[in-house]
Amino acid sequence: MPAINCPVCFLTDKNGNILNPYKADAIKYVEVSCRKICPQEQAKLPSGKLVNLYKVTVYIKGYISVFIDNHNFSGPIQFSKIEHLYLYAPPGSTVKFTVKNFSCCAVPVNTEYDIEEMEFKLIVNIDTVVRVLTQIDITVRNPNSLINSGEHEICPDTDEICISVYKVLDHKCFKSKIIINYKKSKKRLLKANVYQYNALSEKDKKTYTSDDELKKYGDKGILNPDDVSYLNLYINGVLQPQVVYKVEENELTLETEDAPIPGAPIIITFITFTDENGEILDAEIYQYNTVSDGIKNKYTNDDEIQMYGDKGILDPSNTSFFNVFINGVLQPKTNYFLKEGLLELKTTDIPQEGVPITVQFVTIKSKDNKVLKADVFQYNAYAQDKKVYTNNDEIISYGNNGIPDPTQTSYQSLYINGVIQPNVNYTVQPGVLTLKTEDIPLKDSPIILQSVCVYL
Numbered sequence: 008m009p010a011i012n013c014p015v016c017f018l019t020d021k022n023g024n025i026l027n028p029y030k031a032d033a034i035k036y037v038e039v040s041c042r043k044i045c046p047q048e049q050a051k052l053p054s055g056k057l058v059n060l061y062k063v064t065v066y067i068k069g070y071i072s073v074f075i076d077n078h079n080f081s082g083p084i085q086f087s088k089i090e091h092l093y094l095y096a097p098p099g100s101t102v103k104f105t106v107k108n109f110s111c112c113a114v115p116v117n118t119e120y121d122i123e124e125m126e127f128k129l130i131v132n133i134d135t136v137v138r139v140l141t142q143i144d145i146t147v148r149n150p151n152s153l154i155n156s157g158e159h160e161i162c163p164d165t166d167e168i169c170i171s172v173y174k175v176l177d178h179k180c181f182k183s184k185i186i187i188n189y190k191k192s193k194k195r196l197l198k199a200n201v202y203q204y205n206a207l208s209e210k211d212k213k214t215y216t217s218d219d220e221l222k223k224y225g226d227k228g229i230l231n232p233d234d235v236s237y238l239n240l241y242i243n244g245v246l247q248p249q250v251v252y253k254v255e256e257n258e259l260t261l262e263t264e265d266a267p268i269p270g271a272p273i274i275i276t277f278i279t280f281t282d283e284n285g286e287i288l289d290a291e292i293y294q295y296n297t298v299s300d301g302i303k304n305k306y307t308n309d310d311e312i313q314m315y316g317d318k319g320i321l322d323p324s325n326t327s328f329f330n331v332f333i334n335g336v337l338q339p340k341t342n343y344f345l346k347e348g349l350l351e352l353k354t355t356d357i358p359q360e361g362v363p364i365t366v367q368f369v370t371i372k373s374k375d376n377k378v379l380k381a382d383v384f385q386y387n388a389y390a391q392d393k394k395v396y397t398n399n400d401e402i403i404s405y406g407n408n409g410i411p412d413p414t415q416t417s418y419q420s421l422y423i424n425g426v427i428q429p430n431v432n433y434t435v436q437p438g439v440l441t442l443k444t445e446d447i448p449l450k451d452s453p454i455i456l457q458s459v460c461v462y463l
């Protein structure tokens with residue numbers, strides 16, 4: 008094969024334009040949690056005073072690109088890292104970050120393949136100087152206190168003036184090393200347009216319209232099902248079988264015998280995929296529904312509740328992706344084994360008798376009727392007394408992929424205690440999930456971030 012010129016790695020913006028790493032804001036530094044005083048971490052000031060340090064958590068992010076023959080080979084690749092620092096940073100002080108040294112190296116992992124199929128290990132090293140500043144007022148002599156007029160000196164109103172300056176309370180240099188494994192994909196990631204309708208149930212009410220929408224979460228109302236790829240209905244956190252409701256533009260009709268209990272959240276998620284021509288792609292949704300008997304851990308087609316469907320457990324290889332819900336909670340893949348005709352639970356505990364078990368199969372097709380495959384990642388954590396969650400909070404027994412870059416996914420869904428959340432309630436950055444709700448979740452509630460990547 009022809010020789011490959013040496014790949015070069017540069018810091019870039021999100022559009023792939025090369026940046027000077029030492030220019031302000033070329034690399035972003037953001038404090039992502041409240042500073043917490045740490046009595047066990049102390050330092051002595053120049054004055055000799057012993058003070059407690061504060062734990063400062065900073066989120067570092069930027070973009071790099073691999074160039075070959077002066078061509079941007081990779082496009083922008085986002086990097087990020089969370090650093091925990093112990094500084095004397097009392098309330099009211101400002102923490103300022105400055106890049107001292109930056110380097111980026113692209114190392115080919117295997118040079119035997121064609122250049123378009125090569126893998127690279129990208130190594131980013133950043134040396135950062137952090138300074139803790141506080142603004143103070145000092146009094147100095149007025150430089151114009153004695154003005155010589157040629158004949159005599161004129162005294163202004165005061166001999167002293169007050170000026171504001173920054174005092175450095177603490178400073179240190181820290182190193183950050185980030186390693187990214189990169190392989191250029193020939194597959195094209197499809198981005199989804201997701202909208203979520205939210206309402207609260209009312210006593211004996213079975214019909215809900217766009218006027219019932221909770222406007223603080225959105226104001227588009229109930230979309231036309233013909234204008235989306237597929238939709239999901241959740242009532243009180245539980246995914247509903249398609250046969251128990253009907254959705255039309257601006258109207259949801261529940262066809263169950265009983266109405267939901269008053270105050271239960273009613274949520275419709277509308278997911279829309281389009282091809283390169285802007286045409287909406289169709290999706291087929293099928294749900295296998297059963298209930299736990301409190302004894303067994305294996306369920307087959309014979310256990311399906313026939314009033315909701317009779318296709319049984321589909322062959323997962325013929326679908327784009329699938330989800331398993333137990334008692335309304337999305338399950339990590341380590342908790343079960345799925346194949347055509349069989350769902351086997353691998354958890355130590357068996358679900359209680361009567362608990363609903365649902366397997367949802369999603370099959371998205373291109374215009375030439377080809378099934379589009381998807382990768383699905385699930386980040387799992389338990390709620391603590393905080394609103395910011397990072398890769399360090401992940402329950403490793405369920406997975407270790409961390410929190411993916413949302414720009415590299417088709418869409419993401421957040422479930423807290425089994426209830427899917429409106430996107431105004433949270434933000435996602437690589438490695439960081441931030442809750443924007445006024446209240447924090449109940450301690451130990453499951454926090455699940457699902458990332459779906461559909462490829463054309």
